Amino acid sequence: xxxxxxxxxxxxxxxxxxxxxxxxxxxxxxxxxxxxxxxxxxxxxxxxxxxxxxxxxxxxxxxxxxxxxxxxxxxxxxxxxxxxxxxxxxxxxxxxxxxxxxxxxxxxxxxxxxxxxxxxxxxxxxxxxxxxxxxxxxxxxxxxxxxxxxxxxxxxxxxxxxxxxxxxxxxxxxxxxxxxxxxxxxxxxxxxxxxxxxxxxxxxxxxxxxxxxxxxxxxxxxxxxxxxxxxxxxxxxxxxxxxxxxxxxxxxxxxxxxxxxxxxxxxxxxxxxxxxxxxxxxxxxxxxxxxxxxxxxxxxxxxxxxxxxxxxxxxxxxxxxxxxxxxxxxxxxxxxxxxxxxxxxxxxxxxxxxxxxxxxxxxxxxxxxxxxxxxxxxxxxxxxxxxxxxxxxxxxxxxxxxxxxxxxxxxxxxxxxxxxxxxxxxxxxxxxxxxxxxxxxxxxxxxxxxxxxxxxxxxxxxxxxxxxxxxxxxxxxxxxxxx
Numbered sequence: 001x002x003x004x005x006x007x008x009x010x011x012x013x014x015x016x017x018x019x020x021x022x023x024x025x026x027x028x029x030x031x032x033x034x035x036x037x038x039x040x041x042x043x044x045x046x047x048x049x050x051x052x053x054x055x056x057x058x059x060x061x062x063x064x065x066x067x068x069x070x071x072x073x074x075x076x077x078x079x080x081x082x083x084x085x086x087x088x089x090x091x092x093x094x095x096x097x098x099x100x101x102x103x104x105x106x107x108x109x110x111x112x113x114x115x116x117x118x119x120x121x122x123x124x125x126x127x128x129x130x131x132x133x134x135x136x137x138x139x140x141x142x143x144x145x146x147x148x149x150x151x152x153x154x155x156x157x158x159x160x161x162x163x164x165x166x167x168x169x170x171x172x173x174x175x176x177x178x179x180x181x182x183x184x185x186x187x188x189x190x191x192x193x194x195x196x197x198x199x200x201x202x203x204x205x206x207x208x209x210x211x212x213x214x215x216x217x218x219x220x221x222x223x224x225x226x227x228x229x230x231x232x233x234x235x236x237x238x239x240x241x242x243x244x245x246x247x248x249x250x251x252x253x254x255x256x257x258x259x260x261x262x263x264x265x266x267x268x269x270x271x272x273x274x275x276x277x278x279x280x281x282x283x284x285x286x287x288x289x290x291x292x293x294x295x296x297x298x299x300x301x302x303x304x305x306x307x308x309x310x311x312x313x314x315x316x317x318x319x320x321x322x323x324x325x326x327x328x329x330x331x332x333x334x335x336x337x338x339x340x341x342x343x344x345x346x347x348x349x350x351x352x353x354x355x356x357x358x359x360x361x362x363x364x365x366x367x368x369x370x371x372x373x374x375x376x377x378x379x380x381x382x383x384x385x386x387x388x389x390x391x392x393x394x395x396x397x398x399x400x401x402x403x404x405x406x407x408x409x410x411x412x413x414x415x416x417x418x419x420x421x422x423x424x425x426x427x428x429x430x431x432x433x434x435x436x437x438x439x440x441x442x443x444x445x446x447x448x449x450x451x452x453x454x455x456x457x458x459x460x461x462x463x464x465x466x467x468x469x470x471x472x473x474x475x476x477x478x479x480x481x482x483x
Contacts, residue, residue: 004034010049011204026092026331038210046208047224050177053205058175070114071200090186092331106165113169138483145474147175149228157183170469187211254462259416262409263293267301269421282372287392341391348384415456
């Protein structure tokens with residue numbers, strides 16, 4: 001167990017006013033370390049420090065900012081082992097996932113935004129006639145990307161490395177300063193990220209980290225008058241409350257919210273590929289991921305075989321200690337969340353679904369485990385098919401033809417990422433263009449890390465990843481002059 005972690009405010013590691021609380025390993029239920037509980041006043045101090053640092057940081061050259069991000073990437077990569085072990089202990093992710101998809105992705109994101117991109121571009125000259133707005137003649141124009149200002153980054157518990165890095169790195173690259181409020185379940189990794197940025201040369205106040213379990217900690221980081229933008233990853237319910245606060249002050253916002261990804265599997269699909277892709281809901285972060293294909297829409301000609309193969313796939317997965325070789329399914333983040341997931345499996349049964357496999361607590365006596373569950377014979381109006389469960393639970397709904405499949409997929413409050421499996425490439429693209437989702441995977445659950453990421457409907461507002469993140473953390477300014 002590590003000693004009590006201190007807050008990072010204005011370039012200083014400071015004692016928390018509200019004391020400490022234990023961070024628990026969800027695989028063993030043992031204490032990993034002590035996280036700091038910030039007071040509302042300390043959150044306000046962090047926001048004020050970010051405001052004070054903004055002027056100087058925003059005036060540094062893109063190359064100088066890129067150098068800091070590049071050094072941070074190398075520091076994180078150089079400490080992959082210990083950082084991944086901390087991430088594994090905080091989240092319950094398997095060792096391989098913690099190394100590759102958490103710390104490894106974070107290092108890659110800092111490296112990506114250490115690449116300087118043009119921040120301005122010329123606009124074609126326009127010939128104006130004389131009028132009330134000025135004299136006749138040629139008008140030149142330049143579009144310039146300016147930093148937004150101080151950005152509050154509120155991050156999710158399922159990936160305490162890649163998710164914060166996806167916010168902090170592009171925000172800093174564009175000249176913003178940040179206040180990071182990590183998820184209360186696993187904040188220790190985010191402090192290690194701040195440590196790496198401090199060592200990399202980020203000036204005092206450019207990066208600040210404040211944590212706590214109380215809702216007023218996050219609320220203060222959103223409502224501070226020093227904050228210009230809020231970047232949030234989490235539930236739609238919390239996102240709605242943050243948006244209301246931001247709306248009152250016309251504060252910029254980037255929202256990555258919930259998902260209930262539809263996976264349409266047509267009769268001509270490669271079932272091996274479809275089962276492997278859908279099966280990531282059972283294994284990847286134990287289904288605690290908003291992009292998971294949790295709602296399977298199977299054409300009737302393949303429905304029975306797909307259910308059978310998904311059940312067999314779920315039964316083969318090794319559940320247990322994420323440190324052990326071969327473990328595929330680790331624990332859920334907490335006892336409370338495990339109870340929530342279990343309640344949804346029971347709800348599905350009561351709604352008339354067939355629990356084909358899973359939903360029970362497996363052998364380990366300690367740890368917050370749930371066996372991957374497959375619910376067949378579902379209807380699209382069941383709560384298990386409409387609400388985000390955020391666990392290793394897949395609901396399967398049958399459909400007859402293409403039009404019905406598209407209609408069912410779009411009949412959802414969410415629209416983050418959907419999927420299409422079909423051997424007919426023309427149909428797959430035709431269907432993808434009809435889906436009301438921010439992203440669509442065709443015969444894959446993989447992602448292109450330069451493609452825009454974000455949701456339709458209640459799955460969020462805005463886009464990030466790749467160059468789109470640089471756009472998200474900047475404002476466009478037009479500069480016009482007579483030619």
